[in-house]
Amino acid sequence: MDITLIISGGILLGCFLALSWFAGSDAPYVPTKLEAIRKILKLAGVKKGKKFYELGSGDGRVVIEAAKLGANSYGYEQSWIRVLYSRWKTHKLASHSSSGNVSFYHGNIFSRDYTDADIIYIYLLLKGVTKLEQKLKKELKKGSLVITQTYHFSSWKPFKKIDLTKEFDFSKDIIGAGKFQFYRV
Numbered sequence: 666m667d668i669t670l671i672i673s674g675g676i677l678l679g680c681f682l683a684l685s686w687f688a689g690s691d692a693p694y695v696p697t698k699l700e701a702i703r704k705i706l707k708l709a710g711v712k713k714g715k716k717f718y719e720l721g722s723g724d725g726r727v728v729i730e731a732a733k734l735g736a737n738s739y740g741y742e743q744s745w746i747r748v749l750y751s752r753w754k755t756h757k758l759a760s761h762s763s764s765g766n767v768s769f770y771h772g773n774i775f776s777r778d779y780t781d782a783d784i785i786y787i788y789l790l791l792k793g794v795t796k797l798e799q800k801l802k803k804e805l806k807k808g809s810l811v812i813t814q815t816y817h818f819s820s821w822k823p824f825k826k827i828d829l830t831k832e833f834d835f836s837k838d839i840i841g842a843g844k845f846q847f848y849r850v
Contacts, residue, residue, distance in 0.1 A: 694723055694747070695839050697788065697814065701829050702730050705786075705845055708827065709812055711736050715783040720774040720797065725751025725767075727786055729758065732767040736784070740769040741777060780804050788814040795819065805850040813848070815841040821848045 706727075711717055713735030719727045722740025724747060732738040732755075742748045751769040770777075775796055779785060782805060787794060794816045801811060802821070817823070823846035829835075830843035 693790075693839075694744075695788075695842065696724055696726060697838075697842065698833050698835070699726060699730065701833050701835075701843065702727050704829065704832075705812060705814075705827065706731055706734055708825075709784055709786075709810055709847065711784060716781055717784045717786070718779055718782045719786045719788075721787065721789050721793065722751060722769060723747055723788075725754055725769060727788075728767060728769065729755060731784075731786075737766045738768070740767075741774045742769065742771060743773070745771045775800065778804065780806060782806075782809055784810045784812070786812045786814070789816065791816040802850065807850060809850045811848040811850065813846050815839055815844060817844075817846045818848060823848050 711731045711734045715736040717728070717731040717736040717738045719731075719738075719740045722728050722742045725740055728738045728740035728751070740748075740751060742751070748769045748771040755767045755769070774793075779801065785801065785805070787797060789797070794813060798818045798820060805811070811818075811821075825847040827845045827847070828843060829845070833843060835843040
């Protein structure tokens with residue numbers, strides 16, 4: 666009886682952790698290649714003194730790369746286990762580099778305030794991007810930059826479109842994963 670209880674508890678715990686890792690209806694977890702992230706962040710002018718936000722920060726790789734460029738970087742994520750993983754990665758890397766501040770938060774990206782953001786990075790499904798479109802238009806200060814990956818704003822006109830599908834192999838990713846658009850508020 667005790668072994669059955671232990672096995673059942675282990676299975677339940679595993680299911681709970683798996684569900685948390687894949688939580689979120691606005692985007693599946695699809696990590697972007699680090700080489701592509703580095704190129705996009707440099708083109709966006711991410712540097713010391715900038716406030717960088719990623720909405721739906723996944724495993725934290727984009728936020729951490731922005732911090733390595735000196736930005737104060739914030740990641741917002743719906744899956745608490747991905748937030749914990751991102752915080753662990755940040756702690757592990759902190760002793761090896763002198764980068765900007767990095768913070769990860771668990772919660773709903775649609776109920777947060779982004780009025781102080783200089784740069785926002787979004788890699789969500791179209792449903793999530795559409796929900797953020799008007800919110801960001803109202804909240805962001807003049808001159809803020811928004812980067813969308815794969816799914817883009819329908820009513821904003823991008824000032825730059827970058828297609829990295831010829832430079833990097835995105836064949837195992839969502840179709841369009843190498844396409845980025847830059848918008849200025």
